Amino acid sequence: MTTGGRxxxxxxxxxSGEREFVLDVRTQDMEINMGPQHPSTxxxxxxxxxxxxxxxxxxxxxxxxxxxxxxxxxxxxNYDQFVPxxxxxxxxxxxxxxxxxxxxxxxxxDLEVAPRATWIRMxxxxxxxxxxxLIAFGTYGMDIGxxxxxxxxxxxxxxxxxxxxxxxxxxxxxxxxFPGGLANDVPPGWFDELKRxxxxxxxxxxxxxxxxxxxxxxxxxxxxxxxxxxxxALDYGLTGPCLRGSGVRYDLRESQPxxxxxxxxxxxxxxxxxxxxxxxxxxxxxxxMIEMLQSVRILRQCIERCEKDTTPGEIKGNRKKTxxxxxxxxxxxxxxxxGELGHYLVGDGSDHPYRLKVRGxxxxxxxxxxxxxxxxxxxxxxxxIGSIDIVLGEVDR
Amino acid sequence: MSFEEIQAQLEEAxxxxxxxxxxxxxxxxxxxxxxxxxxxxxxxxxxxxxxxFDLLVSITAVDYLPTFGKKKNAKPKEGEDWGPGHFEAxxxxxxxxxxxxxxxxxxxxKGEGEPIFPTISGIYPAADWxxxxxxxxxxxxxxxxxxxxxxxxxxxxxxHPLRKDYVFPKEFKGISAE
Numbered sequence: 160m161t162t163g164g165r166x167x168x169x170x171x172x173x174x175s176g177e178r179e180f181v182l183d184v185r186t187q188d189m190e191i192n193m194g195p196q197h198p199s200t201x202x203x204x205x206x207x208x209x210x211x212x213x214x215x216x217x218x219x220x221x222x223x224x225x226x227x228x229x230x231x232x233x234x235x236x237n238y239d240q241f242v243p244x245x246x247x248x249x250x251x252x253x254x255x256x257x258x259x260x261x262x263x264x265x266x267x268x269d270l271e272v273a274p275r276a277t278w279i280r281m282x283x284x285x286x287x288x289x290x291x292x293l294i295a296f297g298t299y300g301m302d303i304g305x306x307x308x309x310x311x312x313x314x315x316x317x318x319x320x321x322x323x324x325x326x327x328x329x330x331x332x333x334x335x336x337f338p339g340g341l342a343n344d345v346p347p348g349w350f351d352e353l354k355r356x357x358x359x360x361x362x363x364x365x366x367x368x369x370x371x372x373x374x375x376x377x378x379x380x381x382x383x384x385x386x387x388x389x390x391x392a393l394d395y396g397l398t399g400p401c402l403r404g405s406g407v408r409y410d411l412r413e414s415q416p417x418x419x420x421x422x423x424x425x426x427x428x429x430x431x432x433x434x435x436x437x438x439x440x441x442x443x444x445x446x447x448m449i450e451m452l453q454s455v456r457i458l459r460q461c462i463e464r465c466e467k468d469t470t471p472g473e474i475k476g477n478r479k480k481t482x483x484x485x486x487x488x489x490x491x492x493x494x495x496x497x498g499e500l501g502h503y504l505v506g507d508g509s510d511h512p513y514r515l516k517v518r519g520x521x522x523x524x525x526x527x528x529x530x531x532x533x534x535x536x537x538x539x540x541x542x543x544i545g546s547i548d549i550v551l552g553e554v555d556r
Numbered sequence: 557m558s559f560e561e562i563q564a565q566l567e568e569a570x571x572x573x574x575x576x577x578x579x580x581x582x583x584x585x586x587x588x589x590x591x592x593x594x595x596x597x598x599x600x601x602x603x604x605x606x607x608x609f610d611l612l613v614s615i616t617a618v619d620y621l622p623t624f625g626k627k628k629n630a631k632p633k634e635g636e637d638w639g640p641g642h643f644e645a646x647x648x649x650x651x652x653x654x655x656x657x658x659x660x661x662x663x664x665x666k667g668e669g670e671p672i673f674p675t676i677s678g679i680y681p682a683a684d685w686x687x688x689x690x691x692x693x694x695x696x697x698x699x700x701x702x703x704x705x706x707x708x709x710x711x712x713x714x715x716h717p718l719r720k721d722y723v724f725p726k727e728f729k730g731i732s733a734e
Binding site: 222223226228230231269393394395396398407409414415485486487488489490492499501503505507508509513514516518522523526530555556 | 582583584610611612613614616618619624625627628646648652655657659680681682684685689693706707708709710717718722
């Protein structure tokens, strides 16, 4: 696409005296709004791009369209009342958000959690990770132009959501993990269904792999595209699959274990540039795919330990009904599907936070765009934004 | 590497920059750094001192009122001075090499005009957006920041919502909020 382009012919005389024609195609830079309503931005994100023909020269993300200032809300409600708000920042991984918030409050208020509750927390966190990565997998295929994986992914995600529905009644915003424990214990027979889910999911995963991962068109669209070298990933504070896709082996579950993650065994996949360059879109995509299998592996161990070591019903910790946090401060980070979700809590002795900072992984991961996009093609921008896998609810909070 | 070792290495690299080191068993330990030396400290954290704090996790802006931590409706006794309160920027760093975290704090007392901190976006590009967020929601200035403008609120939003003295608007562009 050239705007106002014109072709000029220069007549030049070379040394030998022969006339040479040089075609000079001039193009103008063009500023385009990609979004806020654009299918590839996965929400209300606007990227103002400057393009010279098909090549991007500058990209400026604009966000805040669904900013609700969750941090201000936190200062005006009590500790338990804030739990439903945590569901709503990364709405694809509400369990993980609940967990991150619960952990920081427990750390600040020095609460103990029953072992059974801890195992169930790990189970719901890993199950939600699978559900979240299924969306990442499905929508990424759709960004590139493959519609079928999305439908396949939603089939298993539907089962995952109905499992959560049986557990807590909600399908998307669970509010299940509370500071000090859980909303309720698992219903009878839930673990058996979860085991069936694990068995079936592993078989279905092979289908996904055949459908998209090894698809020639998909590989051509994602290999060597949007390469984030490890240095750039660290510069911009990337965490989660985006950081690991660049070859940095850093997963909070492994490096700074919380809950009982030190008692289960799992692998942390990193990008190795299998199809092209280390840190390209394919690597980030494939890290998520492998993580789903690792989550199933963790799920199986957790179910086994939970059934063997704990008694049903024993999920109560040592918290009192009214939760007060003393004058203190605490930071707790958890490994969300998209990276490190950090909460920094300042308590002032009352029943509501004095200040609660939410460090959303999507917010930080998105900031790499302005460095990554210039120099790429417009069509690749779609592939790159999809591979970073952001949830705008969390970017804007 | 323990907190004390990191502190010792930092003090060796940038003498006199660490004002206070707080280690209480109930809290995460942190270092209070003087405002003018923050950039040097961050450089040392990232490059010089061999510490390898390569990842800036977050920058938090906090508004501390003089009444912070006091009982409800408490008033200072005679001869007691609670001061005007202070603004605080809290920097969380992570080292993927050492697998350690460190917390730095910079404090600016209230009553000296708008709080202006030095930018560290030259050392940690991730700070760019975190500082814009601190500016947007808390009204912190960052000297030397390349593009300090609102990031989450609308460009024409009035005030900084996370300030403790923020007054909730009664209407927005003619739409009543009551």
